[in-house]
Amino acid sequence: MTKGATPSAHRERSGDFVLNSLHFARQLKEKGLPVTLGRTLDALRGLRLIRLEDKQEAYSLFSTHYVSRPEELAVFDAVFEEFWCYRDRPEASDAKACVQPEANPPLTLPGEMEPSADHASNERQKISYSSRDIMCKKDFAAMIEGESREISQLIMAMAQDLGMRLGRRWRAGAKGKQVDLRGSIRASLRHGGELLALHKKRRQPKKTRFVVLCDVSGSMDSYSRFLLQFMYGFQRHVPRVETFVFSTRLTRITSLLRMRKIDAAYALIAEKVSHWSGGTRIGSSLSEYNRRYGRRHSNSNTVFILLSDGWDQGETGLLEKEMKELKRRIKRLMWLNPLLGMPGYRPIDRGMRTALPYVEDFLDCHNLDQLETFGRELERACSL
Amino acid sequence: MKKTFQSIDDVSRALKKQKYICDRKLATVIYLAIKMEKPLLLEGEAGVGKTELAKVLSKALDRRLIRLQCYEGLDTHTAVYEWNYTKQILRIKLAEAHQEGLDNLKNIFDEAYLIQRPLLEAIRSEAHGKHVSLLIDELDRADEEFEAFLLEVLSEYQITVPEIGTLKAKTKPLVVITSNRTRELHDAIKRRCLYHWIHYPSLEKEYEIVTTKIPEIGEELAFKICSLMQQVRQMDFYKKPGVAETLDWVSALLLLNRDHLDAETLEETMGCLFKYQEDVERVENENLAPSWAEALRS
Numbered sequence: 001m002t003k004g005a006t007p008s009a010h011r012e013r014s015g016d017f018v019l020n021s022l023h024f025a026r027q028l029k030e031k032g033l034p035v036t037l038g039r040t041l042d043a044l045r046g047l048r049l050i051r052l053e054d055k056q057e058a059y060s061l062f063s064t065h066y067v068s069r070p071e072e073l074a075v076f077d078a079v080f081e082e083f084w085c086y087r088d089r090p091e092a093s094d095a096k097a098c099v100q101p102e103a104n105p106p107l108t109l110p111g112e113m114e115p116s117a118d119h120a121s122n123e124r125q126k127i128s129y130s131s132r133d134i135m136c137k138k139d140f141a142a143m144i145e146g147e148s149r150e151i152s153q154l155i156m157a158m159a160q161d162l163g164m165r166l167g168r169r170w171r172a173g174a175k176g177k178q179v180d181l182r183g184s185i186r187a188s189l190r191h192g193g194e195l196l197a198l199h200k201k202r203r204q205p206k207k208t209r210f211v212v213l214c215d216v217s218g219s220m221d222s223y224s225r226f227l228l229q230f231m232y233g234f235q236r237h238v239p240r241v242e243t244f245v246f247s248t249r250l251t252r253i254t255s256l257l258r259m260r261k262i263d264a265a266y267a268l269i270a271e272k273v274s275h276w277s278g279g280t281r282i283g284s285s286l287s288e289y290n291r292r293y294g295r296r297h298s299n300s301n302t303v304f305i306l307l308s309d310g311w312d313q314g315e316t317g318l319l320e321k322e323m324k325e326l327k328r329r330i331k332r333l334m335w336l337n338p339l340l341g342m343p344g345y346r347p348i349d350r351g352m353r354t355a356l357p358y359v360e361d362f363l364d365c366h367n368l369d370q371l372e373t374f375g376r377e378l379e380r381a382c383s384l
Numbered sequence: 385m386k387k388t389f390q391s392i393d394d395v396s397r398a399l400k401k402q403k404y405i406c407d408r409k410l411a412t413v414i415y416l417a418i419k420m421e422k423p424l425l426l427e428g429e430a431g432v433g434k435t436e437l438a439k440v441l442s443k444a445l446d447r448r449l450i451r452l453q454c455y456e457g458l459d460t461h462t463a464v465y466e467w468n469y470t471k472q473i474l475r476i477k478l479a480e481a482h483q484e485g486l487d488n489l490k491n492i493f494d495e496a497y498l499i500q501r502p503l504l505e506a507i508r509s510e511a512h513g514k515h516v517s518l519l520i521d522e523l524d525r526a527d528e529e530f531e532a533f534l535l536e537v538l539s540e541y542q543i544t545v546p547e548i549g550t551l552k553a554k555t556k557p558l559v560v561i562t563s564n565r566t567r568e569l570h571d572a573i574k575r576r577c578l579y580h581w582i583h584y585p586s587l588e589k590e591y592e593i594v595t596t597k598i599p600e601i602g603e604e605l606a607f608k609i610c611s612l613m614q615q616v617r618q619m620d621f622y623k624k625p626g627v628a629e630t631l632d633w634v635s636a637l638l639l640l641n642r643d644h645l646d647a648e649t650l651e652e653t654m655g656c657l658f659k660y661q662e663d664v665e666r667v668e669n670e671n672l673a674p675s676w677a678e679a680l681r682s
Contacts, residue, residue: 036575042420042422046416046419046420049415049416049419049420050392050416051392056409056412057392057408057412059409060408060409060410060412060413060416060580061416063409063579063580064412064413064416064578064579064580065578065579067579067581068425068571068574068575068579069427069568070427070565070581073581182461182466182469185469185473186467188473189469189472189473189492207527239528239567240567258568291662292622292662295660
C-alpha cells in the first residue's frame, strides 16, 4: 500500500496513472524498446508498491521492467522525462502525464537515401521466387529504392538461416579420448557395480567466435548499407559475434546492433559513428583493434571477417605490421570485397596487395548470391 | 519468520548498516524484486558491486547465501545435482556381502544418494522452510544451453530429477543474477527478471562508500581520491577502474602510511587501479601521474 493515501483516493489516482502508464508503454514501444504485454502487466502490478509521486521510484519501476540493456537507457530516459511531469518538490505533485504530439522523424544513416525497411518475417513470403532469383544476382550498388526493401528482407532471412546452420550441434565423434567416470560407473550399476567397460567422452570443441570489421568509408557507400543490414542480422542470429565499423577510425558497434528494431540500431549508429563516409586507413584501424580489443576478442577460435574494398590511403608498412599481428592471434581471416564482382577487377592496388598474403579466404560480396557463398565458406571454416 | 523489507527506505537503511551504499533507484528495484518475488538481474562494468550486493542482501535479510559461479561448459551435473555413485556401489557391495534380499536393499536412487549442487540446494532449502538467497554469478560466462535450462528453474522454482520426481520450492528464494555483459543474455531470461544497470558511482556516492567502508582514510584524502577516480573514468582506458579498485587503492595508501597524493605515491600505487599493461604504459608514457598530482594540489 502506498503510504499516506486513503484507499479511495489512492484508487482514484492510480486509475489515472494506469491509463497514462499504458500510453507511456506505447511510446516506449514506438521508440524500439522491448515492451510486451507481460512486462506492462508486471509494471502495473508494481504500481501499488511504490509512491507514485516520487520520481525516482517511478523511474525505477518502469525502467526495471522496460529496459534490458544499457543502450536502451538513453532512449528510456528521454521518453520518461518527456512523458511524465514531475515537479522538483516530490511531495507536492501528483505525477501527470504530459501528452506529446507524435514526433517520429525518419531515421537515416549518412551516406544513404532512405530509411531501411522493417523485416517482418511474414512479409518474406510475398517475394516471388522469380523476383528472388533476379534479386540475388543484382549488384547492391545498382539497387533502386523499391528494391532495397525487398533485399533487406532477403538479407535478414539469409542471416537467420546461416545462424541456424552455425548453431547446430556438433556431431558426436566416433571415439572419445577421455574416460567418462560418471558414465562408466552409471553403466556398471547395471551389472552390480562391476566395471565391465569404460565409457569414453569427447571434450566439446571450443566454440567459434566471430569478429566482423566493416569498411564504411566513402568508397564503400553504395555497399555499406546492405552490409550493415547483413551484420545486424548476423549478430542477431549467430552467437558470439563482435562487430566494428571503420574508415579513418574504428568504432565498436556490437552493443548498438543489439537494439530490437533495426531502425533504432541505425539511429544509434548514425549518432555514434562520426567518421561515416570518410577516407580509409585500414592499417591504423586494425592497429586500434589490435591494441584495444585484440586481447579480449581475438583468440585461436576467432574467425575474423573483414569487409572492405581495400582502397587504403594509409601507410603500407603499418598495414603489413598490423595484419601480421592480427594473423598471429586468430584462427582464420576472411576478406570480403564487393569489387571482386566487377568484371576485370584485380586486387593490385597497394592496400589489397599488402594484405592478401595474410588472407585465407578472399571472397566477393557484391550481391546476395555471393553473400550466400560466403555463408557456406564460413560454415566450412568453423568446422575446420 | 521470513525477514523482509518494510519500505524502500528500509532497504537503503538495512544495506547501509551492512556498509553498502545504494542510491534510491537501486533500492526501489530491490524492494520491487523482493515484493514481486522476481529474480534481480544486475549488469554493469566489473567492480561496481554487483556480487557484493547479493552478499549484503542475504546478510541483511538473514538468509543463507548459495552461490553458483558460472563458467564456460558449466553443466547440470555441477549446477543442479549428481548421484553419489561411490555410495551407491558400496551399498550394492554391502548387500552382496550380507546376501541381503531385494527387500532389504532400499532404492539406491532416493534422496539419500543425491549430491546437491547449488540450484537443487536452493530449491530444497525453500521446500523445507529455510529461506535462502541464490546468487548466480556471471551468467554471461555460461553457455546458452545452460541459460535455457535455467528458465525452468526461474519460472517454476522446481527441478525434475527423473529417478525421484519433481522437487518444488514452497516459497521462492531471493535470486540475484549478475552479468558482465561479455555476451547478451537471452530475452527469455531478461523477461523473467527485474533489470538494473549499475553505473559507476557519482562523486558523492563514491565518497560515501569510501568513508563508510574505510573511515580511517580521513575525509580530505577520501575526497581527493574520489575526485581523481571520477577524472580517470572520463578517460579512455582499456579497463576503467571500478569501486573495487578505489577501495583497494585506499587500503594500499593506508598500509603505506601515505597521507597525501604526490606524483611519486601515484606512480607507486598505480597497480591498484590499472590491471592491463596497455593502461599502465599509457599512464607512464603520457606522464599522467604528475599532472594528476598537480591537479589535486590546487
